[in-house]
Amino acid sequence: MVSYVSFPWTVLRIGMTKHGKMIAQVVLASHDHPTAQEIYQRIRESGAHISIATVYNNLKVLVEDGVLCKLSMDGAPDRYDKPTHHSHLVCARCGKLLDLPLRDLTDVLEQEVGKPILSYDLRVSYLCDECREKE
Numbered sequence: 099m100v101s102y103v104s105f106p107w108t109v110l111r112i113g114m115t116k117h118g119k120m121i122a123q124v125v126l127a128s129h130d131h132p133t134a135q136e137i138y139q140r141i142r143e144s145g146a147h148i149s150i151a152t153v154y155n156n157l158k159v160l161v162e163d164g165v166l167c168k169l170s171m172d173g174a175p176d177r178y179d180k181p182t183h184h185s186h187l188v189c190a191r192c193g194k195l196l197d198l199p200l201r202d203l204t205d206v207l208e209q210e211v212g213k214p215i216l217s218y219d220l221r222v223s224y225l226c227d228e229c230r231e232k233e
């Protein structure tokens with residue numbers, strides 16, 4: 099079941115297509131960094147008609163417009179996320195991605211780099227609880 103939370107975000111602006119809005123809402127309302135396939139399934143479960151191709155096309159536009167951000171995964175489907183600065187904990191075994199509540203590191207990184215930076219994507223590799231239990 100998709101919960102359609104109303105966002106005060108300007109990103110859900112009038113110019114967006116109906117499907118674009120739906121897809122953005124699914125991603126912004128979830129905390130598990132869904133893949134295109136998962137977004138598709140959630141929209142279908144909510145009773146809306148959409149094709150997987152429409153999901154892919156809209157995701158591409160939403161990422162280009164900066165509404166969503168795409169997380170490229172090694173050897174796994176891309177995941178989609180909120181466009182805010184944040185860092186992730188990634189399970190090295192199952193690929194599960196959790197938000198890492200670190201403070202904004204832009205100033206630290208700019209000092210190290212010696213130049214203004216546009217963005218960063220910090221991933222900390224670990225083993226999640228379930229994967230550690232299977233050891």
Ligand SMILES: [Zn+2]
Binds near residue numbers: 193194226227230
């Ligand atoms: Zn895991």
Ligand SMILES: [Zn+2]
Binds near residue numbers: 180
């Ligand atoms: Zn995230």
